[in-house]
Structure formats: C-alpha cells, structure tokens
Amino acid sequence: MVTNAHTRIKYQIKPFTLLYTHTSPDPIPDFLSSHAASIRAVVSVGRLPITAEFISNLPSLEIVVCASVGVDHVDFDECRRRGVVVTNAGDAYGEDVADLAVVLLISVLRRISALDRYIRSGQWTRLWDYPFGFKLNKKKVGIVELGSIGSLVAKRLDPFGCIISYDSRSPKPDVPYFYHPDILSLAADNDVLILSCSLTDETHNIVNREVMETLGKNGVIINIGRGELIDEKEMVNCLVEGVIWGVGLDVFDNEPEVPEELFGLENVVLSPHSAGMTAESLNNVTEVTLSNLKAFFLDQPLIFPIELD
Amino acid sequence: MVTNAHTRIKYQIKPFTLLYTHTSPDPIPDFLSSHAASIRAVVSVGRLPITAEFISNLPSLEIVVCASVGVDHVDFDECRRRGVVVTNAGDAYGEDVADLAVVLLISVLRRISALDRYIRSGQWTRLWDYPFGFKLNKKKVGIVELGSIGSLVAKRLDPFGCIISYDSRSPKPDVPYFYHPDILSLAADNDVLILSCSLTDETHNIVNREVMETLGKNGVIINIGRGELIDEKEMVNCLVEGVIWGVGLDVFDNEPEVPEELFGLENVVLSPHSAGMTAESLNNVTEVTLSNLKAFFLDQPLIFPIELD
Numbered sequence: 001m002v003t004n005a006h007t008r009i010k011y012q013i014k015p016f017t018l019l020y021t022h023t024s025p026d027p028i029p030d031f032l033s034s035h036a037a038s039i040r041a042v043v044s045v046g047r048l049p050i051t052a053e054f055i056s057n058l059p060s061l062e063i064v065v066c067a068s069v070g071v072d073h074v075d076f077d078e079c080r081r082r083g084v085v086v087t088n089a090g091d092a093y094g095e096d097v098a099d100l101a102v103v104l105l106i107s108v109l110r111r112i113s114a115l116d117r118y119i120r121s122g123q124w125t126r127l128w129d130y131p132f133g134f135k136l137n138k139k140k141v142g143i144v145e146l147g148s149i150g151s152l153v154a155k156r157l158d159p160f161g162c163i164i165s166y167d168s169r170s171p172k173p174d175v176p177y178f179y180h181p182d183i184l185s186l187a188a189d190n191d192v193l194i195l196s197c198s199l200t201d202e203t204h205n206i207v208n209r210e211v212m213e214t215l216g217k218n219g220v221i222i223n224i225g226r227g228e229l230i231d232e233k234e235m236v237n238c239l240v241e242g243v244i245w246g247v248g249l250d251v252f253d254n255e256p257e258v259p260e261e262l263f264g265l266e267n268v269v270l271s272p273h274s275a276g277m278t279a280e281s282l283n284n285v286t287e288v289t290l291s292n293l294k295a296f297f298l299d300q301p302l303i304f305p306i307e308l309d
Numbered sequence: 310m311v312t313n314a315h316t317r318i319k320y321q322i323k324p325f326t327l328l329y330t331h332t333s334p335d336p337i338p339d340f341l342s343s344h345a346a347s348i349r350a351v352v353s354v355g356r357l358p359i360t361a362e363f364i365s366n367l368p369s370l371e372i373v374v375c376a377s378v379g380v381d382h383v384d385f386d387e388c389r390r391r392g393v394v395v396t397n398a399g400d401a402y403g404e405d406v407a408d409l410a411v412v413l414l415i416s417v418l419r420r421i422s423a424l425d426r427y428i429r430s431g432q433w434t435r436l437w438d439y440p441f442g443f444k445l446n447k448k449k450v451g452i453v454e455l456g457s458i459g460s461l462v463a464k465r466l467d468p469f470g471c472i473i474s475y476d477s478r479s480p481k482p483d484v485p486y487f488y489h490p491d492i493l494s495l496a497a498d499n500d501v502l503i504l505s506c507s508l509t510d511e512t513h514n515i516v517n518r519e520v521m522e523t524l525g526k527n528g529v530i531i532n533i534g535r536g537e538l539i540d541e542k543e544m545v546n547c548l549v550e551g552v553i554w555g556v557g558l559d560v561f562d563n564e565p566e567v568p569e570e571l572f573g574l575e576n577v578v579l580s581p582h583s584a585g586m587t588a589e590s591l592n593n594v595t596e597v598t599l600s601n602l603k604a605f606f607l608d609q610p611l612i613f614p615i616e617l618d
Binding site: 046047095096099100102103104106107109110111112113115116117118119120122124125126127128130132133134135136137155156158159160161255256258263269270271272273274277278279280281282 | 404416428439
C-alpha cells in the first residue's frame with residue numbers, strides 16, 4: 001500500500017504494510033516502480049492524478065482509497081478496465097463543506113473579510129463610514145445539484161429566511177424547494193448560485209458568461225465544488241465589469257494558483273480549498289480511510305465504494 | 310424635530326418640520342439652543358449621548374425617537390423625570406444582527422478572514438499548507454440572554470448541529486435549549502459564548518477574566534451586543550496568553566477605537582459595529598423611524614415605545 005503526502009496515517013496497521021511516498025527521497029514514479037510488484041492498494045490524499053499511466057505502473061493494484069469526497073482525479077476508465085475498485089471518504093466532510101458555503105455567502109454579502117481588513121489597516125476612524133452590506137433574509141438562493149452537500153446547505157440556509165431552489169433534469173420528490181430544469185433558468189430566478197456539484201464533462205464550465213449575465217449585476221456565486229465548474233477567466237472579467245456582484249470561492253482552476261485580479265476586489269472572499277479541512281473532520285477521514293483499507297485487506301465489505309459505471 | 314448625522318430622512322413630512330444638525334455649520338449645542346423652544350422631538354441616529362444636560366436644554370422635548378435597537382445612550386432617569394417618551398427601531402435589525410453572530414462564529418472557527426488574507430498576500434503556494442480550522446457541528450454554544458436576537462441566533466445555529474444553552478434567572482418555558490442559572494455555569498459547560506444581551510449596570514463587564522478562564526483555552530466569544538459587556542483589556546490579555554482561543558467582535562469599548570493588539574491576531578474577526586448595517590435594514594429602519602415620528606405628531610399609538618421603568 002502506498003500513500004502520498006499529508007496523510008495522518010502515521011502508524012502501521014496489522015493487515016498491511018504502509019509505504020510513504022512523501023518520506024522517500026525518490027521521485028514518486030521511481031518510488032512506485034521500485035515497489036510496483038507489491039503494491040495492492042493506493043491511498044490518495046490530495047489531488048495527485050491517479051492516471052491510466054500511474055495505474056498501469058502498478059500491476060498488483062486492486063484498490064484506490066481516496067481520502068476525499070471528489071474522485072475526479074482518478075481515471076475511472078482505467079480502473080474499470082483493470083478491475084481496480086475505488087472508495088472515497090463518503091460524507092466525512094459534508095457538514096464542513098456546507099458550513100463553508102454558508103459562511104462564504106454571508107461573508108460576501110456582509111463584506112466580513114473586507115471589513116476585518118478595513119479595521120486592521122486602521123481605516124475605521126468614523127462610525128458607519130464604510131460601504132454597507134446586503135441582507136441574507138429573503139435572498140433567492142439557487143443550489144446547483146441538490147445532492148448530499150447541497151441539501152445540507154439548503155437546510156442551513158432555511159432559518160436565515162432564504163428562498164431556495166435547485167436545478168436538475170427532473171423535479172426531486174419530497175423536496176420542498178423550487179425546481180428549475182437547467183442552470184440558466186435557475187440563474188434567471190435567483191440572487192445567488194451555490195455550486196455544490198461534482199465535476200464531470202457535463203458540469204465543466206457550467207457557469208459561463210451567459211449564466212453570469214443571466215444571474216445579473218446583484219448576483220453572487222459561491223463555489224465549494226471544483227474550480228473548473230466556472231469559466232474562471234470570464235468570472236474575473238464579469239467581476240471587474242460588474243456583470244455580477246461578488247463571489248465566494250473555495251476552489252480554483254489551477255490550485256494553488258489564484259487569479260491575481262481577485263486580490264484587489266472587495267466583493268470577493270477567497271478560501272484555499274479548505275472546505276473539509278477541520279481538525280475534527282480530518283480525524284474522521286483518517287478513520288474512514290483506515291476502515292476502508294482494513295476492510296479491503298481483511299476481505300470485508302468496503303465502507304464507501306464508488307460506482308464506476 | 311432634530312436629527313443628527315447619517316439619517317436617511319431626507320424629505321419633509323407634513324406633520325412636522327425637520328432640522329438637521331449635520332448640515333448646520335454650528336456646533337450641536339449652539340444649534341440646539343438656537344432652536345430649543347421649538348424642538349418637540351429628537352431623532353437619534355448613531356450613538357451621540359442623549360444626556361440629562363442635552364435633554365434639559367430642550368424644554369419643549371416630548372419624545373426621543375431612536376433609529377437603533379440599543380437605547381443605552383439615552384438618559385432614562387431624565388426622560389422619566391421630564392415625561393419624555395423614547396422609541397427604538399424594534400426588531401428592524403434583528404435578522405441582520407443574528408446573521409452577523411453566525412458569520413462571526415464560523416469565521417473565527419474556520420479562520421475565514423485569516424485565510425482570505427493569506428491568499429491575497431500570495432502565501433498560498435502549497436495545497437493544505439495552512440493551519441486547519443475547527444468544526445461547528447456539535448460545538449456547545451451558550452447564548453447570553455435568549456431575547457429576540459438570541460433566539461434568532463439559536464434558530465440559525467440549530468441546523469448546523471450546535472448544542473445550544475442559555476443563562477437567565479429562571480428557566481424560560483417552552484424553550485428547547487439547556488438552561489444555566491448564570492454566566493459562569495454557562496461558560497463552564499460551553500465551547501462558545503454569544504453575547505446578545507443589552508448593556509445595563511448588571512451586564513457591564515459581565516465577561517471578566519474569571520468567565521474567560523472558565524470558558525477555557527478552546528473557547529470562542531462572539532460579541533454582537535455592546536463593547537462594555539466584555540472587560541476589553543482582560544480580553545486582549547486572555548487572547549494573547551491563550552486563556553481563550555478566539556473572538557468575533559462587532560462592538561468595542563470606545564468605538565471606533567479598537568485595541569491595536571487585536572490587529573495582529575489570527576483567531577480574531579473584527580467588524581465595525583455593522584451588525585444591522587445592511588442596505589435593506591436601513592431602509593426598514595427609516596420607515597420605522599418615520600412611522601414613530603408621524604404617530605407622535607398625529608397623536609397616534611407609537612410603534613416601538615420603550616418601557617422606562
């Protein structure tokens with residue numbers, strides 16, 4: 001079994017032996033090839049792409065255990081072809097990600113980070129001498145993909161008095177929110193879009209200039225999914241031109257690179273892909289990851305297997 | 310009728326004539342004395358103290374209309390003695406203040422403003438290379454005064470999975486939260502204290518060093534009430550010494566002065582008394598203020614009269 005950087009799995013568990021890429025002086029490809037025959041499992045922490053080439057270099061590989069919810073960095077076609085199974089962290093981060101969506105939204109509307117910078121820079125010298133923010137109550141919030149995380153976001157926004165809607169191919173039964181058949185219709189009818197969908201060919205750049213123009217000049221976008229859900233270059237243009245009002249971003253196209261044009265904008269709140277990064281959730285994820293590994297090596301049912309079809 | 314700076318009341322309403330202190334070249338005392346005989350109402354916007362001396366200089370004064378929720382800047386004894394009535398903005402800001410309490414809490418726990426500064430300063434060069442925050446879910450939150458705003462805060466925090474309690478002299482009927490008889494007991498049993506009480510002789514410096522030591526080194530305090538609820542000097546000491554973990558502050562002892570020691574602390578989020586300051590609520594407050602004024606001059610029931618006893 002092999003694991004890359006930042007894992008918290010610091011101890012050896014009986015049913016398997018751990019090999020660490022990040023404590024080896026060798027580059028990852030050399031390290032992998034020197035252990036290739038013995039590696040049956042890979043623990044993927046972070047977003048190092050688990051490509052077809054990576055997988056083909058490990059002839060004994062049977063499982064990729066992801067310590068993440070998103071698994072778009074794993075080549076599913078190759079896993080399917082080779083019969084490699086993939087697991088993820090299930091709902092380990094769900095609450096934290098939903099919390100982040102809410103705090104980014106209120107921070108953008110109420111200018112929380114901007115006002116904090118304003119005070120720290122010594123500019124607060126007169127009461128109420130700063131631009132006012134906007135009220136959350138009665139804002140119309142459209143959730144792009146009302147999956148497990150989107151639903152947690154909706155549940156949290158409900159008592160703030162937000163009016164919530166979502167888009168999907170067909171209305172979901174038993175969901176009390178307004179339905180829209182597509183993102184353009186959702187953008188046309190809402191003040192805020194929250195992106196909580198996974199990244200697929202269909203959702204790549206799902207927020208393009210047309211969607212932002214439709215959302216309009218008071219519109220706010222919160223992205224807690226993946227950077228590639230938004231056409232990042234057009235988003236920067238739209239912010240600078242006032243096509244939309246503000247954004248709260250936890251994810252970016254090419255992390256950790258962030259478009260520098262955003263650094264000077266006040267209606268923007270930036271977070272370094274920290275949606276699930278709380279001390280408590282990382283402990284939780286460590287447990288889930290270890291449990292998936294143990295289950296695999298002990299031939300027991302996996303906890304969060306991914307459907308590759 | 311006289312009104313001080315920043316009011317949005319820019320037009321004249323039939324039943325009264327408006328006099329503006331902030332457009333007059335005269336200092337406020339001179340301005341008031343030159344119109345003293347005719348002034349029957351004062352609109353108080355901001356926190357200019359409406360002292361006994363201020364009131365005694367206006368022999369015809371019958372009402373002080375406050376465009377704020379807090380009215381601790383008005384000398385109630387003198388109003389009572391003179392038979393001057395006082396009104397406030399009722400619940401005009403309630404939702405915004407509650408929203409701010411929640412966003413300050415999550416911002417402190419999840420380091421939102423600190424991470425935003427971190428990215429803007431160009432320090433984000435490696436994924437997950439920053440201190441992690443803490444999870445809101447299952448945090449024990451003690452609300453100091455479960456009044457109208459405290460209740461709105463509790464309602465909002467409920468779906469985040471917080472465990473909520475409050476202190477008061479006796480348990481409130483029909484309240485589903487845990488009860489504590491005093492703030493020390495509340496601090497001992499909680500991770501977070503949210504101060505949403507009004508400032509009185511009893512609540513002045515209600516959060517002293519003993520309370521902070523009792524709350525403990527992982528403790529977070531959110532103050533959306535008045536600066537004087539906390540012993541500010543001891544709070545700074547406690548933050549620097551690690552007696553408590555973090556604070557989110559919308560109010561300060563001597564606004565707009567903020568203790569400079571706070572500017573360098575990462576577990577602190579600062580807001581410039583902006584709890585109710587949204588464009589939407591200010592419009593709402595303007596309406597409430599005008600309605601109270603009109604009601605007074607038309608001899609109709611006031612909308613939000615304050616009990617002075």
